[in-house]
Amino acid sequence: MNILVTGGTGYIASHTCIALAEAGHVVTIVDNFSNSNPEVVDRIARITGHYPRLVYGDINDPPFLNELFQKIPLHAVFHFAGKKAVGESMQLPLYYYQNNVTASVVLLDAMQRHGVKTLIFSSSATVYSPADAGGARENMLLAPQNPYGCSxxxxxxxxxxxxHADPSWNIVRLRYFNPAGAHPSGRMGESPEGAPQNLMPYLCQIAEGKKTCLPVFGDDYPTRDGTGIRDYVHVMDLASGHVAALDFLNEHGGNHVFNLGSGHGYSVLEMIHAFEKVSGLQIPVQIHARRPGDLAASWADCSKAQNLLKWQVQFGLDEICKDAWKWSRLRELPLAGSTDLKRMPVTVYAPWRH
Ligand SMILES: NC(=O)c1ccc[n+]([C@@H]2O[C@H](COP(=O)([O-])OP(=O)(O)OC[C@H]3O[C@@H](n4cnc5c(N)ncnc54)[C@H](O)[C@@H]3O)[C@@H](O)[C@H]2O)c1
Incomplete structure (x- = not known):
């Protein structure tokens, strides 16, 4: 299938582009590079042997999207583009609603106008009520606590x-828990712009000597070691979950929602120890007070995805740490491999934006 991947040079989407290419799909990426870099397509090409088409643009731009859908025949859209930091969303709620909600409406409208009605959407565990955070199931009532989760x-x-208005749409919403890790080759991984918001990129920056000490927020939670518990899922497992969701939609159609997590919770200290074990480094830690809004524990019930998508995680905590650590060490090295791969030029359909 010809697939449009919004936010395709971002962390989760770029790994999903690899899984899509390996499943035989043809990928077009659209991204405004607000939190990523166009060189990610070089990494995708080195791993898969093909360059995806790369289109620079903002999805919150109706004329741009209209032109894109006119020029490129598409069967499905994987919609990853969005902002994702809970704390930032409390400071900049309008920006989050504009970039996550308004832009999604613009995208859906363009899809409808051009008869592309298959969508996989990146949702999040933050939509659940904190009361349901341990073993959250898809049919629980949603009660997000911040503008990001609300978006x-x-x-x-x-x-x-x-x-509801048009049942010929085929939709899957995937609620991710805590994506972590990198491609097992170590040639692609997470490169956040600015200060890392998540545990694993922070650990990597300490390992790379860019940060000196890991702040741990709260060691007095009612958990086995006092630190917060989260459900970490390897980014390549997430990627294969997207391919499984597309296969499911192609077979069954409809409108569905699935949790994608590992189904297990690990504490911050357990993650740190696992990372220390694979890297051989010692991570200096500084304990701070709990952050307002943080939960003691959150993990997924993934039985629905296991039963209906026939999806199982393949990688555990060791692989998450091993691959993230490998990415940390290899990210600055020049890309080796075939030099006769032909890079498609970045396509710009919206010259008035420059
Ligand atoms: N990483 C997580 O912990 C997590 C958890 C749950 C859900 N999600 C969701 O998954 C999706 C991908 O997350 P990620 O971690 O890969 O984030 P990311 O920031 O690495 O990727 C998002 C990509 O979207 C692009 N983008 C943002 N707004 C855009 C716009 N208006 N037009 C075009 N491109 C735009 C960014 O440049 C970036 O490349 C997001 O929607 C996020 O909310 C992420």
């Missing part, structure tokens, strides 16, 4: 309405 819940609601 995801709103888009989910919009998707329900779109499907």
């Amino acid at each position: 995801k819940a709103m888009v989910e609601q919009i998707l329900d309405s779109v499907h």
